[in-house]
Amino acid sequence: MLWDFKKNDYHEWVKAEDIPDKFPPILPSNSTFPITNHQSTNHQSTNHQINIGVGLHDSSAALIPYLACFDDPFVLISTGTWCISLNPFSQEPLTPEELAQDCLCYLSYEGKPVKAVRYFGGHEHEEMTKALADEFTVSDDFYRQIQLSDPDFFGTKLSESLKTRYLDSMRQLIEKQAVSTRLAIGNSPIKRIFVDGGFSKNETYMNLLALAFPELEVFAAEIPQASAIGAAMAIHGSWIEKPMSKNLISLKRIRV
Numbered sequence: 477m478l479w480d481f482k483k484n485d486y487h488e489w490v491k492a493e494d495i496p497d498k499f500p501p502i503l504p505s506n507s508t509f510p511i512t513n514h515q516s517t518n519h520q521s522t523n524h525q526i527n528i529g530v531g532l533h534d535s536s537a538a539l540i541p542y543l544a545c546f547d548d549p550f551v552l553i554s555t556g557t558w559c560i561s562l563n564p565f566s567q568e569p570l571t572p573e574e575l576a577q578d579c580l581c582y583l584s585y586e587g588k589p590v591k592a593v594r595y596f597g598g599h600e601h602e603e604m605t606k607a608l609a610d611e612f613t614v615s616d617d618f619y620r621q622i623q624l625s626d627p628d629f630f631g632t633k634l635s636e637s638l639k640t641r642y643l644d645s646m647r648q649l650i651e652k653q654a655v656s657t658r659l660a661i662g663n664s665p666i667k668r669i670f671v672d673g674g675f676s677k678n679e680t681y682m683n684l685l686a687l688a689f690p691e692l693e694v695f696a697a698e699i700p701q702a703s704a705i706g707a708a709m710a711i712h713g714s715w716i717e718k719p720m721s722k723n724l725i726s727l728k729r730i731r732v
Contacts, residue, residue: 481569481581481589503530505585508714529711532585532703535560535592538672540585540706541699541724548667551660552697555673559597559653561660566591568662579659585710591664595656597649598674604645612638624683643680650684657689670697670727686730696728 478495480487486496508527515522532540535554539562542552549565564584570591581589609616612635619642621634657669669692675681676696686694699705705724712720 505532505710508711527714532707534703537706538702540709545722545725549665550668551666553671555675557598558594560594561657563591563660565664566662591660593656593660597653623679646680650688654688668693670695672697682730683732686732694730698726699724
């Protein structure tokens with residue numbers, strides 16, 4: 477509601493209310509500022525200047541390694557309590573219908589729009605597994621024993637009924653996830669879906685997601701401390717002369 481992505485500036489109503497004067501200045505995310513770091517050792521004091529960045533939102537920072545490593549259009553599903561589908565390749569203005577479905581855009585570290593749609597999938601999964609664990613008297617992490625790729629899917633110690641119930645619940649969860657992610661994709665020429673966070677290690681989630689998007693390549697992705705690394709990459713030239721590595725992300729293609 478504040479930012480006009482077509483003009484790349486605040487909306488006119490924001491200016492009319494003199495609101496921008498109350499905000500800090502908008503600066504590129506690769507901006508740095510020198511600060512003095514004071515250190516005392518052995519009764520001697522030394523001052524060193526170090527550069528700091530302006531700061532980044534965690535979701536924006538976590539997207540930076542993917543933008544740096546991959547050129548083809550993609551959507552990143554960042555999974556946790558919320559499953560947030562991030563599309564940094566959308567050129568379409570948001571519609572009232574999209575806004576009503578909790579779809580928004582924010583500015584990337586390069587000042588470009590990123591379309592984002594969130595789904596409470598991690599929370600739903602947690603509530604669902606707790607309920608099933610209580611009903612079947614098993615541990616809350618029972619689902620980690622379930623592997624769809626195992627030809628003897630129903631051969632482990634877990635009951636067939638529990639596995640079937642979990643699989644049915646996951647199908648419903650993925651149906652909602654697919655709606656959320658397709659909303660983020662819109663008409664963008666997306667070729668790949670990357671999934672990071674907790675669900676990237678859940679084989680059931682990943683396989684059902686790949687089935688829901690047969691036209692796209694689906695990958696389980698892993699990059700330790702993605703937000704911290706992304707924030708460092710935004711100011712890469714200020715603290716290191718070596719070029720950025722393109723091998724930061726581990727990928728596993730999901731084939732079904």
